[in-house]
Amino acid sequence: MSDVNYKAAYERQKKARALAEELLENRSRELYEANQSLQYAYNKLKNQKAQILHQEKLASIGQLSAGVAHEINNPAGYVKSNLNTLKGYSQDLVNFYSAVNELFSSYCASLPGGICSAESQKLIAQFEELKGVHDIKFLLADIADIVDESHDGIKRIEGIVRGLKDFSRPDEPEPQTVNLVSCLENTIKLVSNQVKHKLNITFEHEGQLFIKGQQGSLSQVFLNLIVNASHAVADDGHLKIKANSAEGFAMLHFIDDGCGMDTQTQLKVFEPFFTTKAQGVGTGLGLSISHGIIKKHGGLISVSSELGQGTEFIIQLPLDV
Incomplete structure (x- = not known):
């Protein structure tokens, strides 16, 4: 070759x-x-x-x-x-x-x-x-x-x-059209005097978000989350609230820079009477009630947290389209 x-x-x-x-x-x-x-x-x-x-x-x-x-x-x-x-x-x-x-x-x-x-x-x-x-x-x-x-x-x-x-x-009247942005703004105004010396609140949103539901019950949920954040943070703490839409849902984020929670606490946080607060400060029903309200609205509420790294509560609600 x-x-x-x-x-x-x-x-x-x-x-x-x-x-x-x-x-x-x-x-x-x-x-x-x-x-x-x-x-x-x-x-x-x-x-x-x-x-x-x-x-x-x-x-x-x-x-x-x-x-x-x-x-x-x-x-x-x-x-x-x-x-x-x-x-x-x-x-x-x-x-x-x-x-x-x-x-x-x-x-x-x-x-x-x-x-x-x-x-x-x-x-x-x-x-x-x-x-x-x-x-x-x-x-x-x-x-x-x-x-x-x-x-x-x-x-x-x-x-x-x-x-x-x-x-x-939850026993509520017939659902109405609710503007979540206005509802959040009104709730922040309502609670501002109570938390102003400890918690700085910022609110960011991408346009208006409308759902079917009960504004009073949703305000109760938002109020619980804001007050809980004020208890979790040190003096001059921060809470960032963000609202946006994604794939037909309104997404609400409550992000604080407080003490955070361990995994076991996160698993129990929505259970009735479970609380990490001092005796006499709360009944441990705020988040369990909030869970029931969000579920009744066809939504989900979840928590993400680490000890010493703050906490984020995420609410997902179906938009009224």
């Missing part, structure tokens, strides 16, 4: 090798891209499964909350009724005590010459002693205070029951 033939054969082998390497490289790239797509799809399905499980958990808690609310409401109702009766009775006792006091005070004055007999004076002295021993004046006044405080406690229980009902089955 001549050198020319050897050279031609070598060139053919070289081209074949290059073509094989190119095909192998293309195939490897295709496999890599297919693997990335599968990995992305797997992660998406995994996240969706977690969200579905979380939604089912919240739905179960909602059913439980409705039952608990009903069971609390009945005894709270007759306790409230009894307190109203007790308040009337206590007022009758106060009136009786005042009348007896007046009777004893005016008894001697009504006698000829204003002089009481020894027996009458002894009876009056015994009455005054008994009042002092049993501290009747204080008891009557304290009964009124106790009744009033108990009324406040019942009102608080009623508020909790309403919250549980709102979480499980």
Whole structure:
């Protein structure tokens, strides 16, 4: 075989090798891209499964909350009724005590010459002693205070029951067209005096966003998120609220630079009575009620956070198109 033939054969082998390497490289790239797509799809399905499980958990808690609310409401109702009766009775006792006091005070004055007999004076002295021993004046006044405080406690229980009902089955009138941008602006104005010394709020939006729903309930959600942000941040904290549309949905972002939350807290944050606040500061119902309201509007609310890195709540609501 001549050198020319050897050279031609070598060139053919070289081209074949290059073509094989190119095909192998293309195939490897295709496999890599297919693997990335599968990995992305797997992660998406995994996240969706977690969200579905979380939604089912919240739905179960909602059913439980409705039952608990009903069971609390009945005894709270007759306790409230009894307190109203007790308040009337206590007022009758106060009136009786005042009348007896007046009777004893005016008894001697009504006698000829204003002089009481020894027996009458002894009876009056015994009455005054008994009042002092049993501290009747204080008891009557304290009964009124106790009744009033108990009324406040019942009102608080009623508020909790309403919250549980709102979480499980919000009772609202027929939906109306709501401008989310105006609703947010009004809510920010409403709460500004309450948080102005601690929280700086900025609001960015891309045009007007209209949905079907109840403006009052949505304002309650926005108010809860703003107040929660004020509790999470240090002095002079920041909350950025962004509103935009994406694929037929209104997207609302509440982003603060507060203390953030760990993973376990994020999993429980929408559950009734769960709170990280100090005792007496909150009932732990704000976010659970908000979840119920957003769900009733056909939307989703989620949270993303890291300890020390702030928190973002994302609300997704279907646009009225």
